[in-house]
Amino acid sequence: MIDVAVQKRLGDFTLDAQFAAPGGITAIFGRSGSGKTSLINVVAGLLRPDAGHVRIDGTDLTQVPVRRRRIGYVFQDARLFPHLSVAQNLAYGGTHDRDAVIDMLGLGALLDRRPAKLSGGETSRVALGRALMSNPQLLLMDEPLAALDTPRKAEVMGYLERLRDRSQVPILYVSHDMSEVARLSRTLVIMDAGRVVRAGPVAEVLSDPQAVPIVGVRDAGAVLTGRVQAFDADDDLTQVALSSATLTLPGRLGALGAQVRLRVPAQDVILSTQAPIGISALNVLTCRIATLIEGQGPGVAVSLTCGTDRLLARITRRSARAMGLRVGQEVHAILKATAIAAADVGTGDAP
Numbered sequence: 001m002i003d004v005a006v007q008k009r010l011g012d013f014t015l016d017a018q019f020a021a022p023g024g025i026t027a028i029f030g031r032s033g034s035g036k037t038s039l040i041n042v043v044a045g046l047l048r049p050d051a052g053h054v055r056i057d058g059t060d061l062t063q064v065p066v067r068r069r070r071i072g073y074v075f076q077d078a079r080l081f082p083h084l085s086v087a088q089n090l091a092y093g094g095t096h097d098r099d100a101v102i103d104m105l106g107l108g109a110l111l112d113r114r115p116a117k118l119s120g121g122e123t124s125r126v127a128l129g130r131a132l133m134s135n136p137q138l139l140l141m142d143e144p145l146a147a148l149d150t151p152r153k154a155e156v157m158g159y160l161e162r163l164r165d166r167s168q169v170p171i172l173y174v175s176h177d178m179s180e181v182a183r184l185s186r187t188l189v190i191m192d193a194g195r196v197v198r199a200g201p202v203a204e205v206l207s208d209p210q211a212v213p214i215v216g217v218r219d220a221g222a223v224l225t226g227r228v229q230a231f232d233a234d235d236d237l238t239q240v241a242l243s244s245a246t247l248t249l250p251g252r253l254g255a256l257g258a259q260v261r262l263r264v265p266a267q268d269v270i271l272s273t274q275a276p277i278g279i280s281a282l283n284v285l286t287c288r289i290a291t292l293i294e295g296q297g298p299g300v301a302v303s304l305t306c307g308t309d310r311l312l313a314r315i316t317r318r319s320a321r322a323m324g325l326r327v328g329q330e331v332h333a334i335l336k337a338t339a340i341a342a343a344d345v346g347t348g349d350a351p
């Protein structure tokens with residue numbers, strides 16, 4: 001259990017952040033300058049808070065001398081020692097769970113290499129391994145994938161999912177990439193101007209229409225959890241069973257029976273009051289409108305329940321009015337299969 005409440009004055013900027021999270025990966029999300037790094041630095045002890053506490057399982061880290069805090073920190077630039085081999089870099093962290101960490105992060109074949117001979121993705125994995133081998137009580141990751149290109153990002157994401165599923169170490173994960181946040185995190189903390197403006201289970205926050213202006217209209221979108229039911233190799237399509245319907249999505253998304261997480265951007269959901277016929281979209285979900293929230297601009301955020309799943313749609317106010325949408329009404333949500341990008345599909349249990 002993580003329980004943070006800290007204040008820190010930095011010139012004209014005031015950090016005044018509070019949240020609690022149950023463990024697993026807690027994503028700290030917010031626009032540039034919102035205070036994410038300052039918050040992480042206070043937790044790490046790199047900045048001394050003016051007031052407050054950072055409790056991990058009841059222990060207040062602000063009362064523990066910095067060198068005795070068992071915190072692993074993974075920076076965007078991996079900061080490996082260039083003159084040491086991968087094995088030596090890892091040993092610098094410690095030897096905790098060495099073999100398991102090497103196996104989990106696929107580092108076995110890299111041990112004799114120097115950092116200059118590693119790809120960006122490999123470098124990130126070594127930095128992560130080094131942090132884990134120090135046997136941390138808490139792991140802090142500040143935009144660990146930001147310096148990587150898309151294929152490297154995809155590679156490391158798979159390892160981060162394994163870490164999330166196998167490790168007990170709680171992680172604070174700073175990111176402004178919603179695909180990463182939706183795939184990895186259990187808890188989402190949204191920061192704005194030094195404050196926590198929203199915090200809670202990721203699926204709950206992301207399906208909440210009130211959170212759309214905070215998350216940003218481009219990034220808003222619910223996270224669904226389903227199970228791989230079938231794969232059609234001829235058409236290269238995977239069927240994913242949700243609580244009340246089955247989605248057909250492009251590509252191979254996991255082994256049969258595997259749990260997958262899908263982020264469905266709110267702007268890619270089309271609503272129809274009647275069951276559509278003769279359309280190319282493969283995915284039509286029958287839902288009920290839970291809430292309708294008008295935004296500042298022309299948009300309306302519509303939260304939908306489909307079985308036990310929550311979906312979020314963003315449509316224009318004009319459409320909402322023309323369709324006579326109201327709370328409780330049954331509607332059909334149409335998802336274009338290709339709207340769910342590969343980066344938005346991950347493995348894992350219900351967030």
Ligand SMILES: Nc1ncnc2c1ncn2[C@@H]1O[C@H](COP(=O)(O)OP(=O)(O)OP(=O)(O)O)[C@@H](O)[C@H]1O
Nearest residue numbers: 010011012013030031032033034035036037038039
């Ligand atoms: N030592 C400092 N003195 C004065 N102002 C500071 C100091 N450190 C950070 N700030 C200011 O605090 C604000 C928050 O910075 P911070 O780096 O925490 O944001 P961030 O959300 O991590 O941003 P980014 O996503 O760009 O990394 C910024 O306006 C920054 O200029």
